[in-house]
Amino acid sequence: MRSVLVVGAGFAGAVFARTLAEAGYHITVIDKRHHIAGNAYDEVDATGTRVHVYGPHLFHTSNMGVVKWLSRFTEWLPYRHFVDALLPSGQLAPLPINKTTLERFFNVSLDGEGSVNNLLAAQAVGISNPANAAEYLNSRLGRELTDTFFRPYTKKMWDLDLEDLDASVVKRIPLRADDNRDYFPDDTFQGLPADGYTELFRRIFDHPSIEVHLNESFDRSREQFYDYTFNSMPIDEYFGFCEGDLPYRSIKFHTRIQDVGDETGASVLNFTDSGPYTRETYWRRLPGHAVKPSSVQPVTREEPCDYRDNNFERYYPVKRSDGASTLLYDKYKALAMEIEGRTAFIGRCGTYQYLDMHQVINQSLQKANKWLMERGEKVEANVN
Numbered sequence: 001m002r003s004v005l006v007v008g009a010g011f012a013g014a015v016f017a018r019t020l021a022e023a024g025y026h027i028t029v030i031d032k033r034h035h036i037a038g039n040a041y042d043e044v045d046a047t048g049t050r051v052h053v054y055g056p057h058l059f060h061t062s063n064m065g066v067v068k069w070l071s072r073f074t075e076w077l078p079y080r081h082f083v084d085a086l087l088p089s090g091q092l093a094p095l096p097i098n099k100t101t102l103e104r105f106f107n108v109s110l111d112g113e114g115s116v117n118n119l120l121a122a123q124a125v126g127i128s129n130p131a132n133a134a135e136y137l138n139s140r141l142g143r144e145l146t147d148t149f150f151r152p153y154t155k156k157m158w159d160l161d162l163e164d165l166d167a168s169v170v171k172r173i174p175l176r177a178d179d180n181r182d183y184f185p186d187d188t189f190q191g192l193p194a195d196g197y198t199e200l201f202r203r204i205f206d207h208p209s210i211e212v213h214l215n216e217s218f219d220r221s222r223e224q225f226y227d228y229t230f231n232s233m234p235i236d237e238y239f240g241f242c243e244g245d246l247p248y249r250s251i252k253f254h255t256r257i258q259d260v261g262d263e264t265g266a267s268v269l270n271f272t273d274s275g276p277y278t279r280e281t282y283w284r285r286l287p288g289h290a291v292k293p294s295s296v297q298p299v300t301r302e303e304p305c306d307y308r309d310n311n312f313e314r315y316y317p318v319k320r321s322d323g324a325s326t327l328l329y330d331k332y333k334a335l336a337m338e339i340e341g342r343t344a345f346i347g348r349c350g351t352y353q354y355l356d357m358h359q360v361i362n363q364s365l366q367k368a369n370k371w372l373m374e375r376g377e378k379v380e381a382n383v384n
């Protein structure tokens with residue numbers, strides 16, 4: 001039987017492993033961590049609460065092909081994600097910025113979308129072709145809102161000023177003229193896997209032609225034993241950092257246990273101050289996450305840092321406005337092309353892209369099916 005090595009047991013690796021196993025390949029998955037599910041790994045803690053060990057993973061997409069594929073392995077708990085921002089005044093305001101946010105921030109009453117748009121137009125700075133995150137935000141929100149909601153948070157998150165960050169990063173956060181406070185308003189499907197992400201991955205890997213080896217690091221000498229390798233490790237590390245280090249941010253997670261109190265608030269609170277933390281997550285406010293009754297709950301704060309200060313855990317590729325990190329990645333991409341006959345790079349770290357879960361799954365399904373078709377294999381109907 002033809003054999004394929006998959007490096008990394010996160011979403012990219014899981015999609016490749018399952019798709020190729022179902023097409024008749026024997027798959028060996030290795031992961032250097034002690035668990036499957038990559039950064040989506042979750043577990044139930046001593047308080048009986050499901051915690052996402054690498055920060056909140058909230059599934060959202062408009063790609064029903066991706067939902068259909070995942071739904072083979074899980075039921076869903078409906079969920080719409082809301083976030084509150086803690087303002088310097090101590091007030092809470094909805095994020096993304098919407099009508100309520102503006103009313104609280106400016107202490108005014110706005111009678112409809114027209115008034116909201118007038119207020120924003122009065123704030124906005126005229127910039128026709130924004131070249132970075134600062135210019136993009138200033139052109140839509142003006143300086144006061146930008147410097148409150150985005151500047152300190154972005155400095156903590158990326159260790160960059162907004163001027164040095166690519167605008168695409170902050171474009172992830174929509175702007176609303178109404179009272180809709182949905183964090184992902186454009187996505188038609190949102191939900192959380194009913195039995196958690198780790199169980200979802202266990203079911204994806206549960207196939208007679210897939211073997212998973214944990215606590216096992218990749219070594220290039222291994223590739224010779226397989227017909228092909230799909231590798232989700234950081235591409236610069238694979239090539240021995242020969243062109244230089246690709247910049248990544250990481251997160252240190254600080255979990256405290258506190259009494260369960262009024263649990264009607266948003267599950268995530270973002271901090272607008274310039275202290276070390278970006279946000280905190282109240283896990284028991286997520287559906288299905290209060291697995292057992294408890295009088296206490298975990299609350300997790302996130303402290304961004306350079307990945308070298310966090311055990312080389314790379315979470316976020318850094319997209320600079322000057323394009324420097326993309327240019328560096330392009331050099332590694334050129335090296336990858338030279339070995340594409342035997343190895344392909346996949347996922348966030350393999351392709352150096354700031355991708356959400358549904359994007360990783362979609363890209364992986366597409367690429368796995370393309371790879372199979374190139375080998376004359378019959379494939380399932382493509383997702384888009």
Ligand SMILES: O=c1ccn([C@@H]2O[C@H](COP(=O)(O)OP(=O)(O)O[C@H]3O[C@@H]([C@H](O)CO)[C@H](O)[C@H]3O)[C@@H](O)[C@H]2O)c(=O)[nH]1
Pocket residue numbers: 056057058083085095149150151153154157169170172173183268270271356
């Ligand atoms: O209060 C804020 C929030 C964000 N920014 C800036 O926007 C960037 C993107 O933010 P976001 O998409 O929230 O970043 P992230 O990839 O960490 O989001 C994931 O976390 C959860 C969820 O958002 C938790 O509430 C979701 O599953 C993912 O999308 C951010 O980096 C900042 O530069 C800001 O300035 N202020």
